[in-house]
Amino acid sequence: MVSPGPAGALILRRSILRRCAAASGDPVELACDAGRRDRRVWHQRQAFALAAVDDSPEAVGRQPSDLVADSLLEGQIMPSLEWNRRFGMDLVRFSREGSTDHFYGDQWGSIKDCDGLIAVRKRFLDPFLSPDRVCMEIGSGGGRWTQYLLPCKELICVELNPKMFDYIRNRFDYPKNVVYIATSGHDLPSVLPAHVDFVFSFGTFVHLEMAIIARYVESISLVMKPGADVALQISNKYKEHALTAKPYFSDNSPEFMVDIFARHGLQVVEIDNDVLFHSTMIHGRKL
Numbered sequence: 713m714v715s716p717g718p719a720g721a722l723i724l725r726r727s728i729l730r731r732c733a734a735a736s737g738d739p740v741e742l743a744c745d746a747g748r749r750d751r752r753v754w755h756q757r758q759a760f761a762l763a764a765v766d767d768s769p770e771a772v773g774r775q776p777s778d779l780v781a782d783s784l785l786e787g788q789i790m791p792s793l794e795w796n797r798r799f800g801m802d803l804v805r806f807s808r809e810g811s812t813d814h815f816y817g818d819q820w821g822s823i824k825d826c827d828g829l830i831a832v833r834k835r836f837l838d839p840f841l842s843p844d845r846v847c848m849e850i851g852s853g854g855g856r857w858t859q860y861l862l863p864c865k866e867l868i869c870v871e872l873n874p875k876m877f878d879y880i881r882n883r884f885d886y887p888k889n890v891v892y893i894a895t896s897g898h899d900l901p902s903v904l905p906a907h908v909d910f911v912f913s914f915g916t917f918v919h920l921e922m923a924i925i926a927r928y929v930e931s932i933s934l935v936m937k938p939g940a941d942v943a944l945q946i947s948n949k950y951k952e953h954a955l956t957a958k959p960y961f962s963d964n965s966p967e968f969m970v971d972i973f974a975r976h977g978l979q980v981v982e983i984d985n986d987v988l989f990h991s992t993m994i995h996g997r998k999l
Contacts, residue, residue, distance in 0.1 A: 815854050815883060823856060831987045833860060836943040836995060837912055845909040848935070850895075850928070851916030855880045861912065862887055868903060870895050898927035903935045911935075911942040918947040918961050918991050925964065926972050933976035936998040942978065943995045944969075945988070953990035961991070969994050 823829045837860055845864050852858045852869040853876055861867050862884060870893045871877060877892045893900060911932050917925055932942060946969055947954045947961040954961045966983045973980055978996040985992050
């Protein structure tokens, strides 16, 4: 299988955005509503800070679609950890451009405007949030979903790309209830066993190899309290998008997740194949 070039990666991203725009009825308004005029200055400051960390020519002068596409090896059947690490460079490029329309992550669809994402928030996020709960987000990125998790007692943000942490700190004015955990790909270092009430991840597990997913679920189960909930977006090999988007989406399935959940003491509460056109949501509970 030949990897798609930069143009193909960009077309795939734009296609997803167009579907979100069509669903919302507004093809122009895909970004957050407040603070647009100030965001160019904010992102320029972020770019300056990030440049001190990664000022390589590769990070400065190339488009995000290039960074994603050229990291895929010919013949690769699913994204690797190295592929996922390139999103750190993607953030550097995004911040340097100083977007006035949205924060990093919103380019893949605004939660305020895309019907599918609105439904995910209402069904798989909001019901599990309260000020007395400890929550964990795996793959926090630029804070697209983090913003809704912040009101909890403690929020543990887990990232493969630590550059995202400074972005989140600055975006949300250094929230005091947030703990930042850098993962090597599937571990959750320094998180206590049976500590977390709710685990959420969107836009991460769709891009992980199957072996990594299995190890991640094991790590997640260990830090969950009895009765705690987990909601994950996963790739679904039975959906057309998962097939055409390879190797961007992994070769996952609901059956695989049910088996992995069961092996690590997680009961499947719900599997929803309809809320998202390109993937599946799975909700589990620690026994």
